[in-house]
Amino acid sequence: MDAVSVVSAIFTLLAGIGVFLVACNMMSSNLESAGSHKLKQLFGKASQSGLIGVGIGALGTAAIQSSGATTVMTIGFVNAGIISLTQAATIIYGANIGTTITAQIVALGMFGSNTISTTIIFSAFAGIGAFMMMLSKKNGWKTAGGILTGFGMLFVGLSLMSGSMADFAALDQVKVFLASISNQILLVLIGAIFTAIIQSSSVTTSIALAMVVTDLISLNQGIFLTMGSNIGSCVVAILAGVTSGKNAKRTSLIHLFFNCAGVIIFMLFGWILGLVTTGEVTFGSIFNSMFPDVPQTQLAMFHTFFNVITVVLMLPLTNPLVNLVTKLVPDKMAEDTSRELKLAFVDENMLRTPPMAVAQIKKEIVAMSQLAMQNFDRSINIITSLDFSQQPEFDKCEHKLNFMNRAIVDFVVKLSDCNGLSEHDRRYLSTTYRSVRDLERVGDYAENIVEYAQGLRQAGDSFSSGALEEIKELHSMVHSLYDVAIKAYVNESISLVSDANVIEEQIDDYTHKMEEFHIKRMGEGICTPTAGAQYLEFSSNTERIADHLMNVAKSVVNLKP
Numbered sequence: 091m092d093a094v095s096v097v098s099a100i101f102t103l104l105a106g107i108g109v110f111l112v113a114c115n116m117m118s119s120n121l122e123s124a125g126s127h128k129l130k131q132l133f134g135k136a137s138q139s140g141l142i143g144v145g146i147g148a149l150g151t152a153a154i155q156s157s158g159a160t161t162v163m164t165i166g167f168v169n170a171g172i173i174s175l176t177q178a179a180t181i182i183y184g185a186n187i188g189t190t191i192t193a194q195i196v197a198l199g200m201f202g203s204n205t206i207s208t209t210i211i212f213s214a215f216a217g218i219g220a221f222m223m224m225l226s227k228k229n230g231w232k233t234a235g236g237i238l239t240g241f242g243m244l245f246v247g248l249s250l251m252s253g254s255m256a257d258f259a260a261l262d263q264v265k266v267f268l269a270s271i272s273n274q275i276l277l278v279l280i281g282a283i284f285t286a287i288i289q290s291s292s293v294t295t296s297i298a299l300a301m302v303v304t305d306l307i308s309l310n311q312g313i314f315l316t317m318g319s320n321i322g323s324c325v326v327a328i329l330a331g332v333t334s335g336k337n338a339k340r341t342s343l344i345h346l347f348f349n350c351a352g353v354i355i356f357m358l359f360g361w362i363l364g365l366v367t368t369g370e371v372t373f374g375s376i377f378n379s380m381f382p383d384v385p386q387t388q389l390a391m392f393h394t395f396f397n398v399i400t401v402v403l404m405l406p407l408t409n410p411l412v413n414l415v416t417k418l419v420p421d422k423m424a425e426d427t428s429r430e431l432k433l434a435f436v437d438e439n440m441l442r443t444p445p446m447a448v449a450q451i452k453k454e455i456v457a458m459s460q461l462a463m464q465n466f467d468r469s470i471n472i473i474t475s476l477d478f479s480q481q482p483e484f485d486k487c488e489h490k491l492n493f494m495n496r497a498i499v500d501f502v503v504k505l506s507d508c509n510g511l512s513e514h515d516r517r518y519l520s521t522t523y524r525s526v527r528d529l530e531r532v533g534d535y536a537e538n539i540v541e542y543a544q545g546l547r548q549a550g551d552s553f554s555s556g557a558l559e560e561i562k563e564l565h566s567m568v569h570s571l572y573d574v575a576i577k578a579y580v581n582e583s584i585s586l587v588s589d590a591n592v593i594e595e596q597i598d599d600y601t602h603k604m605e606e607f608h609i610k611r612m613g614e615g616i617c618t619p620t621a622g623a624q625y626l627e628f629s630s631n632t633e634r635i636a637d638h639l640m641n642v643a644k645s646v647v648n649l650k651p
Contacts, residue, residue, distance in 0.1 A: 099257035103297075106250030109243055110293055114192075117240030120233050143177050144401060147184020157189035157291070161327045161345055163443040168337045175412045178341045182327075182348065183401045186320070190394040192292040193316075196299055197390035199245045213249060216242025229513045252300040268307050274314050274357060281318020286325040294319035295393060302385045310374035312389045317356060317396065320349045338439070340415040347411060352400030431493045436501055444508040448515045451502060455525055456576060458494045459642065461487055462532040463572055466635060469539035470565050473628060474558055476547050484540060491533040498526050514649060521645040525579075528638040535631040535638075542624040542631075549620045554611060557625055560604050564632055567597050571636055575643035582646045594640045601633045 151160045161182055168178045199212050215238045222235030271277060285294045295316050302312040327342040356373075363371055377388040377395075404411070435454045440447040468484045471477070502522050505511075511519070546552055553561070571593040578586030608625055611617040617625065 095257060099254045102250050102257070103254035106247045106252075106254060107288065107293055107297075108247070109250060110247030110296060111288070111290055113240045113243035113247055114290065114292060115240075116236055116243065120236035120240060141180075141405075143180025144184035144187070144405070147181035147186075148188040149184070150181075151185040151188025152191045157185040157323065160185040160188070160443075162439045163446055165327060165338045165341045165439050168341045175337060175340055175344070175416070176408055179344045179348070179408050179412060180405070182341070182345050183405060186349070186352075186397045187394075187401060189291065189323075190390075190397050193295045193299065193390040193393045195244070196248055196292075196296045197386040199248055210245075210249075212245040213242050215239070216246055218242070233512075248296055248300070251297055252304065255297075255300040255304040255306055258304075258306055268301075268311070271311065274360070277311055277314035278318035278321070278353060278357070281315035282322035283318075285319040285322025287322075289323075289326055291319040291323040294322065295389075299386050299389050302389050308374060309378060309385060309388055310372050313373050313377075313392050314357075316389065316393050317353045320397070321346075321353060324349055336419050338437075339419045340412075343415040343418060344411060347415070348400070348404055351404060352396065355400065355403060356396060431490055431497075433494065433497050433501070438504075441504055441508055444505060444511045445515060447501075447505050447508075448511065448518060451498065451505070451519070451522060452580070454494070454498055455522060455529070456580060458491065458498070458526065458529045459532075459572070459576055459579075459639075461491055461494070462529045462536070463569070465491070465533050465536040466539075466568070467565075469536040469543075470561065472540050473543035473546070473624075474553065474561055476543060476552060478543070478547075481540070484536075488533055488537055491530055495526055495530040499523060517649050521648055525642045525645050528641045531638050532635050535635045538631050539628055542627055545624055546621065551618055551621045551624075553621055553625060554616050556607065556611060557617065557621075560607060561628070564597070564600060564604065564629070567593065567600060568632060568636055568639070571597060572639055575639045578643040579646060582649055584647065584650070587643045587646060590640060590643045594636050597636045598633060601629045604629045 147160060147164075151157045164173070164178045164181045164185075167173045168175060173181075219235040219238030219240070219242060223232050223239065224235075226232050226235060271280070281294055281298075285291050288294070298307070298312040298315045298319075301307045302309055307315075324342070324346040327345040360373055373392060374388075377392050378385075381387045381391060433454055434457055435450040436447060440450060465484055465487045468480045468487070472480060472484070499522075502519055506516070506519050571590055574586055574590040574593060577583070578590055605626060608617065608622055608629075612619070612622050
């Protein structure tokens with residue numbers, strides 16, 4: 091083989107890696123989009139049960155074909171305080187099992203040397219899927235086409251990588267060089283470094299499979315390269331954790347320690363096994379005897395066995411591992427940033443899993459609505475009692491509402507640019523800008539009510555007992571509206587929107603009656619002109635609060651196709 095052939099083989103390998111990575115991303119985004127609802131339900135069931143956490147991580151990763159995405163999403167949940175460190179640990183354990191599905195699929199594609207290769211058959215799915223995407227007008231079929239295209243491209247990339255490995259296998263110099271790399275630690279490091287660079291353990295494992303099948307390396311060498319890829323895959327989580335809070339850092343450390351522990355345990359066991367059997371029994375020989383004459387299956391099955399056994403061994407040690415990372419990243423490290431405002435349910439890491447981020451944005455908006463109503467309650471207490479002791483808490487809450495208004499909109503803008511969103515999710519995101527603005531306006535009107543209370547205090551005036559009773563009734567009606575409106579928003583219920591509309595109309599009627607009652611009291615000399623002016627402004631502002639709450643409920647009407 092001349093120099094031109096060697097360069098050609100290198101470029102073919104790079105092309106194969108590129109196609110494989112694009113295919114993984116396409117499959118991941120389309121699978122995530124197709125199963126976004128079930129994925130949201132799945133991760134919503136995270137509990138204290140370790141086995142359930144493992145199952146969630148395994149199924150979630152198998153569904154979206156990306157352990158990195160699962161891990162980053164888990165870090166986002168921990169950072170937002172949605173799940174505990176213990177829950178996150180078990181989900182990460184499961185993600186390591188779920189990611190072995192890719193290696194099994196790749197191994198399956200390497201059969202059929204004497205007939206039509208399964209690689210060629212599966213590669214044809216890329217063309218079928220592409221036609222579906224181009225010709226179909228329905229989003230569901232387009233998504234299905236994207237999944238098939240990604241699946242097919244996976245094997246196109248694999249074919250290119252396998253072809254380059256066959257070219258390298260024809261070079262005696264390459265085979266001699268690779269055969270000389272027998273140090274297990276060095277092989278693990280090579281696997282870890284390569285995976286860290288390309289940020290995909292699936293690519294490293296697939297290349298190792300191709301190298302084993304073409305006899306470029308032995309099964310034992312492939313095994314240690316694969317173990318190293320598990321360590322290298324932690325880079326994605328570490329990068330996500332570095333820029334987040336203390337719990338996110340702890341979660342990334344759990345991922346690193348877990349994967350390193352698995353490699354150390356297996357290397358120690360392999361070393362002891364070699365001593366006892368004088369080198370006759372190795373991992374390679376064991377899996378060779380279990381799956382004779384199918385090297386691709388041998389390595390793929392070891393990959394699965396390695397991750398499953400590591401989970402079995404580490405699951406009982408989860409609490410000690412959590413305690414260790416908590417000591418390594420103590421709470422005092424976050425003291426400088428603890429005063430900074432941040433969103434409770436989302437962070438930048440969740441942009442890796444758009445459908446889940448959409449579900450969390452809804453929680454964020456509901457939380458904002460609760461804050462807005464808390465400030466409305468405080469404003470009512472202040473204007474009826476003229477007790478301003480709650481003013482500092484009111485101002486703090488108003489500041490947070492203003493922050494959430496900006497932060498949620500900024501996040502939604504970034505989220506809207508992400509791939510993998512269903513048509514429903516995109517329609518929902520388009521409504522969030524108005525909803526967030528409506529809730530921010532609720533806070534502004536509550537602030538106006540506090541200012542009216544300050545005007546009463548400066549004038550040495552107050553509302554009459556009749557006015558206070560009417561305010562109490564109006565306050566109750568607004569809360570009834572809020573309860574129905576937010577339930578309609580969360581459940582996307584058109585019937586509840588109608589119910590909320592009835593209450594909102596009752597509020598409109600009642601505020602008009604309040605004006606009539608006020609004029610009557612003014613004529614009787616019960617209310618002063620100063621108190622009367624503040625009272626009219628109060629009723630008008632409260633009516634507008636009801637209007638904005640109604641707008642939030644009505645936003646779900648736009649979600650229906």
